Amino acid sequence: MHLILFAPEILLIAGCLAVxxxxxxxxxxxxxxxxxxxxxxxxxxxxxxxxxxxxxxFFHAYRVDLFSQLFKLFTMLGxxxxxxxxxxxxxxxxxxxxxxxxxxxxxxxxxxTLVSSIELITLFIALELSSYALYLLVPLRQExxxxxxxxxxxxxxxxxxxxxxxxxxxxxxxxFGVAGSTYFRxxxxxLARHWSDPAAVVGMTLVLAGLFFKLAAFPMQLWAxxxxxxxxxxxxxxxxAVPKIGAVAVLIRFLLCATPADHVLTAVLVIASVCSMxxxxxxxxxxxxxxxxxxxxxxxxxxxVLVGLVTLHAGGYAAASFYIFGFVVMSLGAFxxxxxxxxxxxxxxxDDLAGLHARSPLAALLMGxxxxxxxxxxPFVGFMGKFLLLTEALRGGFVLLVVxxxxxxxxxxxxxxxxxxxxxxxxxxxxxxVRLDALSAVTGVLLLAFMLLLGVLPARLLENTLTAIQxxxxxK
Amino acid sequence: MxxxxxxxxxxxxxxxxxxxxxxxxxxxxxxxxxxxxxWTLAVxxxxxxxxLQLYTGFNAATxxxxxxxxxxxxxxxxxxxxxxxxxxxxxxxxLTTLLMPLCVLCSWRAISVRVKEFLACILLMEAAMxxxxxxxxxxxxxxxxxxxLIPMFLLIGVWGGPxxxxxxxxxxxxxxxxxxxxxxxxxxxxxxSTPHTFSIxxxxxxxxxxxxQAGLFLAFFVAFAIKVPMFPxxxxxxxxxxxxxxxxxxxxASVLLKMGAYGFLRFCLPMTPLGVVxxxxxxxxxxxxxxxxGGLTALAQSDMKRLxxxxxxxxxxxxxxxxxxxxxRGVEGALLQMINHGITTGALFLCVGIIYERTHSRELSAATxxxxxxxxxxxxxxxxxxxxxxxxxxxxxxxxxxxxxxSFAFSSKLAALAIPGVVLSAAYMLRMLQRMIWxxxxxxxxxxxxxxxxxxxxxLVPLLLFxxxxxxxxxxFMNVFxxxxxxxxxxxxxxxxx
Numbered sequence: 001m002h003l004i005l006f007a008p009e010i011l012l013i014a015g016c017l018a019v020x021x022x023x024x025x026x027x028x029x030x031x032x033x034x035x036x037x038x039x040x041x042x043x044x045x046x047x048x049x050x051x052x053x054x055x056x057x058f059f060h061a062y063r064v065d066l067f068s069q070l071f072k073l074f075t076m077l078g079x080x081x082x083x084x085x086x087x088x089x090x091x092x093x094x095x096x097x098x099x100x101x102x103x104x105x106x107x108x109x110x111x112x113t114l115v116s117s118i119e120l121i122t123l124f125i126a127l128e129l130s131s132y133a134l135y136l137l138v139p140l141r142q143e144x145x146x147x148x149x150x151x152x153x154x155x156x157x158x159x160x161x162x163x164x165x166x167x168x169x170x171x172x173x174x175x176f177g178v179a180g181s182t183y184f185r186x187x188x189x190x191l192a193r194h195w196s197d198p199a200a201v202v203g204m205t206l207v208l209a210g211l212f213f214k215l216a217a218f219p220m221q222l223w224a225x226x227x228x229x230x231x232x233x234x235x236x237x238x239x240x241a242v243p244k245i246g247a248v249a250v251l252i253r254f255l256l257c258a259t260p261a262d263h264v265l266t267a268v269l270v271i272a273s274v275c276s277m278x279x280x281x282x283x284x285x286x287x288x289x290x291x292x293x294x295x296x297x298x299x300x301x302x303x304x305v306l307v308g309l310v311t312l313h314a315g316g317y318a319a320a321s322f323y324i325f326g327f328v329v330m331s332l333g334a335f336x337x338x339x340x341x342x343x344x345x346x347x348x349x350x351d352d353l354a355g356l357h358a359r360s361p362l363a364a365l366l367m368g369x370x371x372x373x374x375x376x377x378x379p380f381v382g383f384m385g386k387f388l389l390l391t392e393a394l395r396g397g398f399v400l401l402v403v404x405x406x407x408x409x410x411x412x413x414x415x416x417x418x419x420x421x422x423x424x425x426x427x428x429x430x431x432x433x434v435r436l437d438a439l440s441a442v443t444g445v446l447l448l449a450f451m452l453l454l455g456v457l458p459a460r461l462l463e464n465t466l467t468a469i470q471x472x473x474x475x476k
Numbered sequence: 477m478x479x480x481x482x483x484x485x486x487x488x489x490x491x492x493x494x495x496x497x498x499x500x501x502x503x504x505x506x507x508x509x510x511x512x513x514x515w516t517l518a519v520x521x522x523x524x525x526x527x528l529q530l531y532t533g534f535n536a537a538t539x540x541x542x543x544x545x546x547x548x549x550x551x552x553x554x555x556x557x558x559x560x561x562x563x564x565x566x567x568x569x570x571l572t573t574l575l576m577p578l579c580v581l582c583s584w585r586a587i588s589v590r591v592k593e594f595l596a597c598i599l600l601m602e603a604a605m606x607x608x609x610x611x612x613x614x615x616x617x618x619x620x621x622x623x624x625l626i627p628m629f630l631l632i633g634v635w636g637g638p639x640x641x642x643x644x645x646x647x648x649x650x651x652x653x654x655x656x657x658x659x660x661x662x663x664x665x666x667x668x669s670t671p672h673t674f675s676i677x678x679x680x681x682x683x684x685x686x687x688x689q690a691g692l693f694l695a696f697f698v699a700f701a702i703k704v705p706m707f708p709x710x711x712x713x714x715x716x717x718x719x720x721x722x723x724x725x726x727x728x729a730s731v732l733l734k735m736g737a738y739g740f741l742r743f744c745l746p747m748t749p750l751g752v753v754x755x756x757x758x759x760x761x762x763x764x765x766x767x768x769x770g771g772l773t774a775l776a777q778s779d780m781k782r783l784x785x786x787x788x789x790x791x792x793x794x795x796x797x798x799x800x801x802x803x804x805r806g807v808e809g810a811l812l813q814m815i816n817h818g819i820t821t822g823a824l825f826l827c828v829g830i831i832y833e834r835t836h837s838r839e840l841s842a843a844t845x846x847x848x849x850x851x852x853x854x855x856x857x858x859x860x861x862x863x864x865x866x867x868x869x870x871x872x873x874x875x876x877x878x879x880x881x882x883s884f885a886f887s888s889k890l891a892a893l894a895i896p897g898v899v900l901s902a903a904y905m906l907r908m909l910q911r912m913i914w915x916x917x918x919x920x921x922x923x924x925x926x927x928x929x930x931x932x933x934x935x936l937v938p939l940l941l942f943x944x945x946x947x948x949x950x951x952x953f954m955n956v957f958x959x960x961x962x963x964x965x966x967x968x969x970x971x972x973x974x
Contacts, residue, residue: 357590372626377652378619387615387659391553394663402663406656413652417629417645425633425641459550466552 008046015039023098032098061119066468078242086234091345107133115249120182153230160223168210174203188257214247217302218275228295237335276303311396318466319388326381333370355428375416381454480544500599509591520576527573539963558612563960579723597627636719643719650712654702661695680746693751703736707766717785722829730822749971766793771900798879806882813875847913865901871946
């Protein structure tokens with residue numbers, strides 16, 4: 001076994017243990033934050049260093065390849081950004097702040113192992129590891145007087161999560177029944193032979209439904225707005241962006257096993273995609289709480305990602321992966337600003353952003369760019385991602401789906417534009433200035449640069465993603 | 477035939493597009509607002525001077541795309557970074573670069589808050605607008621086309637009039653909603669071309685089926701008709717024009733509106749000729765309706781900016797009329813009319829802006845009888861007004877005459893329907909001129925108004941020069957696009973009989 005292949009994960013485990021040791025003492029939140037940030041940066045470097053490594057570990061249940069490492073890289077990027085701008089944990093009870101970092105690292109560790117798993121049990125354990133750590137982050141928020149909103153959110157998150165897990169396991173049992181093996185490399189040829197068998201279709205559909213929970217796609221999306229609103233800002237920033245990378249990776253792994261697939265599967269994905277887009281965008285139109293609005297909008301973005309997945313083709317998967325990478329950057333850009341605008345970790349209403357251009361020009365610029373990017377306006381990454389998705393879907397012949405996705409872009413623009421309008425056209429009134437510490441400012445500028453760069457020069461990442469996905473086909 | 481001519485030693489077009497972007501970035505290093513203004517003026521002037529090389533180096537004897545640049549950009553999708561100008565885009569590029577310094581000058585005193593941001597928006601607009609006209613790759617075109625909305629949205633929304641928020645949001649939503657199907661059409665073109673390409677010249681004359689062409693044309697039409705804007709898609713225009721700051725109005729009227737017409741010429745005619753033939757009667761009907769409706773509505777306005785805005789609807793009706801009669805006179809007239817409208821209407825918005833700076837009102841009734849106090853101003857205004865209703869000897873006369881001649885050749889009934897529009901434009905312009913110059917001489921508010929200062933004279937004189945230059949000697953301008961237009965119509969007719 002080559003240890004280097006497992007280096008990012010090992011670093012994260014070491015970080016977890018260190019933070020656990022720190023959490024045994026009292027009042028060591030700053031130290032825990034420091035260690036977490038160091039671990040995250042080291043992990044990021046390790047992911048970048050192992051980008052071109054290839055190899056199987058743990059009895060071929062765990063694969064390190066360009067595909068997994070690319071997804072890990074963006075997962076770690078997400079973690080670093082969240083730790084940088086959320087490191088003060090304004091709204092987390094002071095006595096549990098080190099534990100918060102512990103769970104954050106554990107959740108990320110789960111996500112890293114998730115994207116490398118090529119065996120059902122390994123995958124399931126990784127998924128649960130990441131889920132349970134994240135469930136615990138939600139109720140750690142401070143209690144508002146007479147309002148236990150964080151508990152309600154946590155309960156909803158856990159309930160929905162457990163239900164999704166059940167569905168997923170049930171589907172996996174069918175797949176196991178069809179293939180007689182839990183390895184993806186056995187699953188793929190067995191499924192290809194058995195598409196006429198309803199058990200294969202039902203099994204795959206149930207697995208997809210279970211994974212839609214992580215992606216917050218219809219019909220497993222109901223938890224998203226409430227959890228986004230109830231969790232503290234940093235938690236939401238993480239939950240909104242990072243686990244979705246893992247979800248897309250696993251979805252692609254499963255769908256790669258399911259090619260050449262059945263039209264039922266395509267129909268399932270199309271319906272999920274259309275319903276996610278319309279539900280997310282229409283519900284987001286009327287939201288006043290920015291986090292809740294982003295919660296609904298993330299459902300719509302899950303729908304866009306599915307537009308790429310319905311093609312059941314490497315090009316479509318590459319477009320979907322590119323889109324989720326871009327989404328992480330855009331989403332973190334928006335949440336960075338929310339975390340800074342929120343003085344004591346309270347939720348931010350759209351009106352609270354009034355006159356942000358005067359209170360902090362950089363924050364307003366970043367938020368504005370994120371909004372335009374999420375809306376899909378060029379030259380930002382959101383546009384390029386959406387354009388790639390539409391191209392691949394149209395290539396696959398999904399004309400109606402593409403037209404509906406285009407119409408959704410027009411619906412979505414309204415609420416994104418509303419945020420920009422409030423920031424730039426309204427007067428700040430007596431709202432206080434927003435202070436950007438240097439580290440957050442640098443992160444913000446980097447996110448802004450990423451948004452522009454990935455939007456204008458996507459070729460490199462796109463081609464690498466495509467190569468990665470073509471190489472990730474397991475049964476060949 | 478290779479459609480691209482690489483006839484320049486260095487990337488002139490890229491420089492024109494990206495210099496303003498760089499200028500906008502450097503702007504934020506400036507300490508004082510005054511330095512920022514001078515810097516922006518210098519950048520725009522330099523760009524204008526650079527762009528003159530396009531005219532001097534342009535070979536009018538060919539319909540090829542000149543000053544071309546071509547680089548691989550996103551190879552997996554065959555998206556390339558391709559720039560070039562032909563006779564159709566050359567004058568629009570020059571119009572844009574030459575107007576930008578005037579936009580800076582007219583905002584010299586009118587903009588006093590967030591000056592640097594304002595100037596940055598102006599420079600971003602210049603980059604995006606030039607990009608639209610010189611892009612020869614459809615994805616590149618679309619990026620510039622959409623990216624332009626952001627600075628324009630901010631220009632209207634931050635520095636606009638009392639109802640700026642309503643106007644800017646309406647502008648953004650309307651134009652964006654119009655162009656959401658544009659990428660779908662672009663991708664469809666890509667997937668139905670052999671070999672797959674996003675190159676605009678290569679997408680022309682491909683054998684698309686009639687049904688596909690009809691669908692593509694409709695997707696294009698919605699996007700471009702809203703931008704033009706054609707009746708009945710014009711409702712965003714008066715709001716945006718009235719509330720935008722003077723520079724924003726000038727940019728909207730002079731350049732942005734041309735993009736829709738440019739889209740019709742560049743994409744619809746050569747790529748979807750069957751779609752054009754199918755839908756041309758309806759487009760012509762909307763054009764004539766726009767001419768009459770715009771004229772009648774302008775006649776009823778008491779707000780000067782609103783009057784000029786509605787006159788734009790009528791003038792752009794002439795442009796689309798000229799394009800969709802589909803003969804040489806009509807298309808050449810339309811192209812010339814695009815430039816003319818840019819010059820004349822831009823100048824009229826500048827004139828309204830000058831009055832607004834003095835009286836803080838755009839009401840016609842507040843600006844009556846200023847002839848005595850501001851003789852130089854009303855002289856300029858009168859010339860632009862005459863030009864606006866196509867008085868012989870001015871630029872609009874040549875263009876409108878060509879469009880009407882083309883329309884008569886197409887159908888005398890159609891042309892007869894458009895004629896009242898000419899009379900209407902004389903009526904509303906003369907009404908405005910009469911009120912402002914001679915009406916209500918005892919208006920106490922107007923007696924102590926200052927006449928034009930040197931900066932304002934410098935802003936208006938170049939436009940006045942072009943009004944008469946094109947009016948009396950249009951050949952240097954029209955020679956540029958003769959070959960390109962005839963090539964375009966050849967392509968169009970070839971597409972009809974595959």
